[in-house]
Amino acid sequence: MTDAPSYGFDTLQIHAGARPDPATGARQTPIYQTTSYVFRDADHAAALFNLQEVGYIYSRLTNPTVAVLQERLATLEGGVGAVCCSSGHAAQILALFPLMAPGCNVVASTRLYGGTVTQFSQTIKRFGWSATFVDTDDLDAVRDAIDENTRAVFCESIANPGGYVTDIRTLADVADAAGVPLIVDNTTATPYLCNPIAQGAALVVHSTTKYLTGNGTVTGGAVIDSGNFDWSASDKFPSLSAPEPAYHGLKFHETFGSLAFTFHGIAIGLRDLGMTMNPQAAHYTLMGIETLSLRMQRHCDNAIKVASWLEQDDRVDYVTYAGLPSSPYYERALACYPKGTSGLFTFAVKGGYEACIKLVDALDIFSHVANLGDTRSLIIHSASTTHRQLTPEQQEAAGAGPNVVRISIGIEDPDDLIADLDQALTKACG
Numbered sequence: 286m287t288d289a290p291s292y293g294f295d296t297l298q299i300h301a302g303a304r305p306d307p308a309t310g311a312r313q314t315p316i317y318q319t320t321s322y323v324f325r326d327a328d329h330a331a332a333l334f335n336l337q338e339v340g341y342i343y344s345r346l347t348n349p350t351v352a353v354l355q356e357r358l359a360t361l362e363g364g365v366g367a368v369c370c371s372s373g374h375a376a377q378i379l380a381l382f383p384l385m386a387p388g389c390n391v392v393a394s395t396r397l398y399g400g401t402v403t404q405f406s407q408t409i410k411r412f413g414w415s416a417t418f419v420d421t422d423d424l425d426a427v428r429d430a431i432d433e434n435t436r437a438v439f440c441e442s443i444a445n446p447g448g449y450v451t452d453i454r455t456l457a458d459v460a461d462a463a464g465v466p467l468i469v470d471n472t473t474a475t476p477y478l479c480n481p482i483a484q485g486a487a488l489v490v491h492s493t494t495k496y497l498t499g500n501g502t503v504t505g506g507a508v509i510d511s512g513n514f515d516w517s518a519s520d521k522f523p524s525l526s527a528p529e530p531a532y533h534g535l536k537f538h539e540t541f542g543s544l545a546f547t548f549h550g551i552a553i554g555l556r557d558l559g560m561t562m563n564p565q566a567a568h569y570t571l572m573g574i575e576t577l578s579l580r581m582q583r584h585c586d587n588a589i590k591v592a593s594w595l596e597q598d599d600r601v602d603y604v605t606y607a608g609l610p611s612s613p614y615y616e617r618a619l620a621c622y623p624k625g626t627s628g629l630f631t632f633a634v635k636g637g638y639e640a641c642i643k644l645v646d647a648l649d650i651f652s653h654v655a656n657l658g659d660t661r662s663l664i665i666h667s668a669s670t671t672h673r674q675l676t677p678e679q680q681e682a683a684g685a686g687p688n689v690v691r692i693s694i695g696i697e698d699p700d701d702l703i704a705d706l707d708q709a710l711t712k713a714c715g
């Protein structure tokens with residue numbers, strides 16, 4: 286497809302980044318199952334290694350199948366470039382890597398995916414980085430948390446799993462005023478429901494494992510660069526603004542302009558950290574994205590039906606879904622996420638921990654798994670699984686208390702989902 290940003294989302298999700306294969310005319314994007322690429326001659330090889338020419342060297346860095354996915358994601362998110370990698374957690378490290386140094390911190394929302402809370406509160410300490418967690422609805426608290434060593438603000442657009450939606454625009458303004466980029470994890474919303482870049486985010490990260498692939502086949506991640514952040518405005522981001530010793534003193538921002546972050550992500554991030562996406566994974570994710578808008582709309586439509594049914598049921602204490610008028614985030618959801626608030630929410634079962642365990646075992650259509658964003662409906666009792674490593678306070682803050690289950694509503698017949706929940710609640714609550 287020629288560059289035509291005026292095409293609509295449904296067209297771009299199928300065509301962006303892809304064109305008939307120049308060698309064979311293959312209409313579907315081939316899986317370039319190769320580790321390396323023959324150089325035209327020694328000069329060509331040298332130019333590629335010096336970053337003077339863009340091309341394929343080795344699949345730890347770039348691969349043509351993965352490149353199509355990168356361009357498609359950059360287009361759908363309204364960014365200038367994207368770097369794909371092996372998982373959503375890898376994407377978070379890849380996003381932070383060019384920004385951080387020992388002693389630096391990220392100011393992160395308390396409402397994050399459980400694995401991200403663990404990664405940020407524990408693992409990144411080993412790099413000498415740290416995270417300060419704040420309630421991102423309290424903008425003064427965010428401003429207070431940002432200090433001279435802060436290098437990013439991090440949030441999720443629709444937070445997993447608590448039925449919370451972030452007002453990205455106001456948070457982006459706070460980050461901007463402090464001269465640091467806002468990074469938004471857009472996994473739960475996907476670019477169909479939310480475009481963080483249009484609302485001021487500098488970088489977007491994804492677990493492509495979830496809705497983007499949509500069928501539970503492969504793990505993957507991506508960082509999408511808005512191209513809008515001025516890395517040279519201060520001396521906070523020397524990896525991008527100062528001479529890079531590993532490339533003969535090249536300055537990424539000066540040399541690559543708005544693509545500085547993307548080039549750094551590949552030339553330093555993937556080269557030295559090596560969390561590369563493989564071409565098979567890119568293929569499955571490209572297949573998934575072709576139907577993203579259709580699936581997401583159905584996920585949203587099913588979720589509101591199931592959430593409304595649960596909310597009126599006596600065996601259920603409460604349902605946290607931003608699409609319900611009872612949600613404290615309902616008005617914000619209408620304003621910021623007009624197409625819907627995805628297929629993920631939690632509900633509290635009156636029988637507590639024990640009833641939750643019985644419920645997940647009694648369901649027939651819903652699978653008890655640690656995934657979300659599949660065509661299939663999924664359920665998990667977060668407190669005994671994904672959020673186990675968190676303290677009780679962190680569990681509550683993340684909306685994952687012992688009496689709470691998280692469901693990821695699939696695209697099945699909604700009446701079947703309701704009937705399944707009905708019979709399982711009967712067994713769980715006796």
Ligand SMILES: *Cc1c(COP(=O)(O)O)cnc(C)c1O
Nearest residue numbers: 372373374398445472492494505
């Ligand atoms: C799953 C998930 C991640 C982590 O992604 P993986 O692909 O499992 O590494 C990060 N953020 C959110 C919101 C997620 O749902």
